[in-house]
Amino acid sequence: MRGFLAAVVVSVMGLAAPAAQAETLADALASAYRNSQLLDQNEALLRAADEDVAQAVARLRPVISFVAQAQNVESNPNSVQDGLSKTFQLAAQWTILDFGRNRIGVEIAKETVLATREALKGLEAQVLLSAVSAFVDVRLQAEIVALRQSNVRLIGQELQAAKDRFDVGEVTRTDVAIAEARLAAARSGLAAAQGDFKVARERYKAVVGDYPGNLAGLPPLPATAKSMEEARMIALRTHPSILQAQRQVTIAGLGVEATKAAMRPTVDLQGAIRQNLDTDSRTDSLSLSFNQTLYAGGALSSAHRQALANKEAAQANLLQTTITVGENVGNAWSALEVAAVSIQAGTLQVQAAQTAFDGVREEATLGARTTLDVLDAEQELLDARATKLQSEAQRYVGVYNLLATMGLLSVEHLNLGVPTYDPALYYNAVKNAPVTSPQGKKLQRILDKIGD
Template identity: 60%
Template sequence: MRGFFAAAAVAVSVLAAPMAQAETLTDAFIAAYRNSNLLDKQAATLRAADEDVAQAMATLRPIVDFAINSGYSRSQQTASGRFTDGIRTTFDLSAQLTLLDFGRRAIRIEIAKESVLATRELLRSVEQDVLFAAVEAYVDVQVNQQLLALRESNVRLVTQELRAAQDRFEVGEITRTDVSIAEARLAAARAGLAAAEGNLMVAREAYKAATGAYPRTLARLPASPSLPASMEAARTVALRTHPAILGAQRRVTINELGVELQKAGFKPTVSARAGVGINDAGAESQSFGLSLNQRVYSGGAQASLLRQSIAQRDGARADLAQAGVQIAEGVGNAWAGLTIANAQVQAGDRQIRAAQTAFDGVREEANLGARTTLDVLNAEQELLDARVTRIQAEAQRYLGVYRVLATMGLLSVEHLKLGIPTYDPAAYYNAVKSAPVHSAQGKKLDRILEKLK
C-alpha cells in the first residue's frame, strides 16, 4: 500500500524530476521548428511570392528580342520576267518599352509587395501551429507516462486486494461473491493498463510527427510563459499582432489596389519600339516608333472587372472585420479554458485529499469487518479517478498558457527566446526584388538558394 501511494504521488505531479541529459521542452521546440515540412512548404510559397515582385519590376524595363530568320525564296518581278531564287538570311534586334501606362505597372508592383507581406503572415501562422503541436506532444507524452504509472500501481493494488479477499474467503470471513468482485475489478484494472499503454504509444507517435524523432527521457516542464494581467489586455495584443489580423489587413490593401488597377485600365498606354536589322547581303535597316493604344469598346468587360474588384475589396474588408471577431473570441475561449483548468487543479487537490482520507478510513473499517471488499475497491477507484483527473487538469492548465499565447499571435521562436537561427524572409526577397538576371548578382542569389535548401 505505501509503495502504491508513493508511486501515485510521483505520478500525480505533471512535472517529473529531471534526469541527466533529459530532453527539454526547448529541445522539442527547436526540433519541431527545424524538422517541419509545413514550415519548409510555406517558406517555399513565400519565395514564390517574392518572385512576383521581381516579375512586376521587370515590366519597368525594356524587352529586347534578337531574331535570325533564314529561308529559301523563289519569285519573279513581272509575269514574263525571270525567276530569281536563293536563300535569304536576316538578323534583327528590337527593343520595346512602355513609356506611360498611367500607373498600372506601379500598382502591380505594390500588389505583389503586399502579397509578399500577406504570405509572410501565413508563415508566422504556420510557425505557431508547429510550436503548439510540439508543446502539446511533449505534455501528452508526460501525461500518458504518469497515467501509465498510476494504472500499473492500480493493478498491483487490486492484485493485493484479490489475494487478501481469497485469504479471507478461505478462513470463512467473506463469501465467494467478494472474491468475484475483486477478480472483476482486477480485470478492469488490467484493461485500463492496456489502454494506458496504447495511449502512450499514440502520444509517442504524435511526438515523432511534431518533432521528427521519438521522445527520449523528458525533463521537467519549465515554468510557463507569462501572460497579460487580464483577458482584455490579451485581446488588445491579439488584435494588434496576430498573423490572421495582419494578413487580413494586407489583403484589404491588395484589393484596394486592385480597384485602382482596374480604374487605370480605362486609360491609354504609350510605348516605344526600336529595331535594327541586317541581311546576308549587308543591307541594313533601322526603325523607331511610338504607339498609343486605347481600348474604345470591350463589350462591357472592363466595367464588369471594375465592379468585380470593388466587390472583392468590400469582401476583404468584411473578412478583416470577421477576423477581428474570431481572434477576440479565440482569446476569450482560451482564457476561459485556462481559468477552468486552474479551478479544476485546485478542486482536484481537494478531491484527492478527501478521497485519500475516505480510502484510509474504509480500509481500516474493512479490517475491522465493518466494510466489504467492494467498499474498499470503490474507495480505491475513486482515489485513482481523482488522481487521473488531477494529472489531466494540470496538463490542460499548462497547455492553456500556450493556447492563450497562440491566440495572441505570440507563440513564436522569437517570443519564446529559443535562441536559434530562424528563416529570414527578407534575405531572399532582397536578393530577387530587383529582378536580377544571370550575372554576378545572379550567382549571389544562387548561393542564397543553396543555403535555403
C-alpha cells in the same frame, strides 16, 4: 505510493539516457520548428511570392529580343532574290506610359509578400502549439499508465487479501469474485492507457520529428496578459491573421486602382535593327505607339466592378477576422480559468479520496468494511488523480494556446535560441529582378543556404 508512481513513469517512458541528457520542452519546440514540412512548404510559397515582385519589377523595363530567320524565297525564274534569305534582328520594346498600371502591379506583389509572411507566422504558431501539446500529452499518458499500473497492483493486493480472508471464513466467495472482476477491469484499463501512450508517442514523432526519449519536467509557464481585455488588445495589434487581413484589404484597394488604370491608354516605344546577310543591308527603325482600348465588350467595366466587390469582401473579412480572434482569446482565457478551478478542486478531491481510501482499507481489516467498499474507494482515488492530471495538462497547454491567440507564440517570443527563417534574405536578393552575373551568384548562394 508516490515513489512507486515515479518509478513506473520512468519505466514506461523508457528513460535509458542520463538525466542530464533529458529532452526539454524547448528542445522539442526547436526540433518541431526545424523539422516541420508545413513550414518548409510555406517558406517555399513565400519565395514564390517574392518572385512575383521580381516579375512585376521586370515589367517596368524594356524587353529586348534577338531573332535570326532563314526563309526560302521563290518568286519567278528571273528573280535575283530567289533562294534562302537570311536575316538577323535586334528589337526592343518599352512601355513608357501606362498611367501607373505596372507600378500598381509592383505594389500588389509587395503587399502579397507581406501578407504571405503573416500567414507563415500563423503556421509557425500552429507548429509550436502542436509541439507543446504533444510533449505534454506524452507525459500525461505516461502518468496515466503509472496510475493504471498502481491500480492493478493495489487491486491484486486486495484480491489476495480477499482470498486469505475467504480461506479463514471471514468473507464469502462473492468478495473474491468481485475483486477478480475488478482486477480484470483494471488490466483492461491499463491496456487502454498503454495504447493511448503509444498513440501520443506517434503524434509526438509526427510533430517533433523523433520519438520521445527521456523527457524532462515541464518548465515554468511563459508570461501572458494580466487580464482578458489586455490579451484582446495585444491580439488586435499582433495576431498574424489580423495583419494578413489588413494586407489583403490593401491589395484589394490596389486592385481597384489597377482596373482604373487598365481603362487608360499606353504609350510604347519600339526600336529595331535588322540586318539582311544576303544583301548586306541594314535597316534601323524607331517608333512610338499610342494604344487605347475603345471597346472591350464590357470586360473592363466588369473587372472594375469585380475589384470593388473584392475590396468590400476583404474589408468584411478583416472585421470578421478581428471578431474571431477576439472570440478565440476569450475562449482561451475562459479555458484557463476553468482549468485552474478544476486543479484546485482536483487537489481537494484527491486529498479527500486518499483519506477515504486509507480509512476504508483500515476498517476492512477490522471487518467493518467489505472488499467492495475498498475497491470502490480505490477507484474513486484513481479517478480523482487522473482528473487532476488532465486538468494540469489542459492548463499548461492552455497558456501556450492563449499566447497563440494573442499572436505571440513564436520562436522569437519564446526565446528558443533557434536560427529562424529570414524572409527578407531571399526577398532582398530577387526584388529587383537581378540578371547580372554577380547578383546571380549571390542568389545561388542564398538558394544553397536555404536548401541546407
